[in-house]
Amino acid sequence: MSAQRIDGTGVSADVRAKVAEAVKALPGQPALAVVLVGEDPASQVYVRSKVRLTEEAGMVSVHHQLPATATQAEVEDLIASLNADDTIDGILLQLPLPKGLDEHSAIECIDPDKDVDGLTEVSAGRLTLGKPGLRPCTPNGCVILAKSALGEDLSGKHVVVIGRSILVGKPAALLFLAENCTVTIAHSRTADLPAVCRTADILVPAVGRPNMVKGDWVKPGATLIDVGINRIPAPEKGEGKTRLVGDADFADCEPVAGHITPVPGGVGPMTIACLLRNTVLAACTRRGWSMPEGL
Numbered sequence: 445m446s447a448q449r450i451d452g453t454g455v456s457a458d459v460r461a462k463v464a465e466a467v468k469a470l471p472g473q474p475a476l477a478v479v480l481v482g483e484d485p486a487s488q489v490y491v492r493s494k495v496r497l498t499e500e501a502g503m504v505s506v507h508h509q510l511p512a513t514a515t516q517a518e519v520e521d522l523i524a525s526l527n528a529d530d531t532i533d534g535i536l537l538q539l540p541l542p543k544g545l546d547e548h549s550a551i552e553c554i555d556p557d558k559d560v561d562g563l564t565e566v567s568a569g570r571l572t573l574g575k576p577g578l579r580p581c582t583p584n585g586c587v588i589l590a591k592s593a594l595g596e597d598l599s600g601k602h603v604v605v606i607g608r609s610i611l612v613g614k615p616a617a618l619l620f621l622a623e624n625c626t627v628t629i630a631h632s633r634t635a636d637l638p639a640v641c642r643t644a645d646i647l648v649p650a651v652g653r654p655n656m657v658k659g660d661w662v663k664p665g666a667t668l669i670d671v672g673i674n675r676i677p678a679p680e681k682g683e684g685k686t687r688l689v690g691d692a693d694f695a696d697c698e699p700v701a702g703h704i705t706p707v708p709g710g711v712g713p714m715t716i717a718c719l720l721r722n723t724v725l726a727a728c729t730r731r732g733w734s735m736p737e738g739l
């Protein structure tokens with residue numbers, strides 16, 4: 445027996461197609477502003493694909509580039525001007541910011557109704573309280589992938605999230621809780637982590653440790669949603685080459701799991717699809733448009 449692969453690339457394309465369909469039916473075009481500070485090459489690649497996919501979904505993409513030498517005030521003034529700009533529905537501040545800038549303070553400047561990353565305190569509060577709001581993209585993608593494998597109803601499933609980061613672990617736990625799952629948050633201080641993981645119907649490693657989760661951590665038939673995207677040396681591909689691996693040891697876990705996400709091609713592509721979906725939701729909420737069906 446070998447796990448069925450969950451096709452994150454395919455599911456994310458479906459979500460983006462639904463977003464594009466919804467955009468066509470709206471009375472106007474949603475607009476996403478992306479703010480990139482500095483010239484980190486990996487961030488430039490992400491931002492380029494965000495811009496391209498936003499436009500492919502029929503939305504307006506506005507790209508703001510600030511130099512790595514930008515001050516905190518310059519970053520926050522730009523965000524303030526985007527908050528005040530009625531034509532902008534979503535603001536994405538690409539992370540990480542260059543050294544010396546305060547990410548938390550900059551994120552807090554984003555109008556929560558334009559917070560398409562779902563990272564402000566208000567968005568986190570809305571999620572915690574079960575109120576409508578914009579949800580963080582990567583955790584949202586995890587729930588969508590779990591549903592693509594197991595069906596819409598996840599109620600009663602035991603979810604073990606490994607990792608308690610503000611970006612992924614904590615919000616993922618809350619989103620699965622909102623789906624009526626029983627949720628355990630495991631972390632670096634958890635006693636007998638492998639045994640805890642073996643109780644999971646849905647296991648969600650989100651720690652950033654390459655190949656940490658082994659096959660004997662996985663309950664036979666469980667669903668493994670691997671959030672980790674780790675670049676490691678790949679000498680077998682040639683000197684200086686690298687490859688991407690998840691937090692789970694794929695070869696070891698695949699024979700045991702029922703469903704498993706690959707890396708790349710799993711959770712990663714869902715993050716951008718959920719960002720586009722959030723941009724539509726933000727536009728509808730802000731402009732009083734009715735929410736598209738089935739999004």
Ligand SMILES: Nc1nc(=O)c2c([nH]1)NC[C@@H]1CN(c3ccc(C(=O)N[C@@H](CCC(=O)O)C(=O)O)cc3)C=[N+]21
Nearest residue numbers: 536537538539540561673708709710711712713715716
């Ligand atoms: N404000 C903010 N929001 C973010 O959501 C955000 C961010 N900053 N900064 C950087 C991280 C990283 N991130 C990824 C998105 C897609 C893939 C993705 O699609 N990865 C492909 C592989 C890409 C490759 O080959 O390198 C995959 O997993 O299949 C990965 C990583 C979003 N981030």
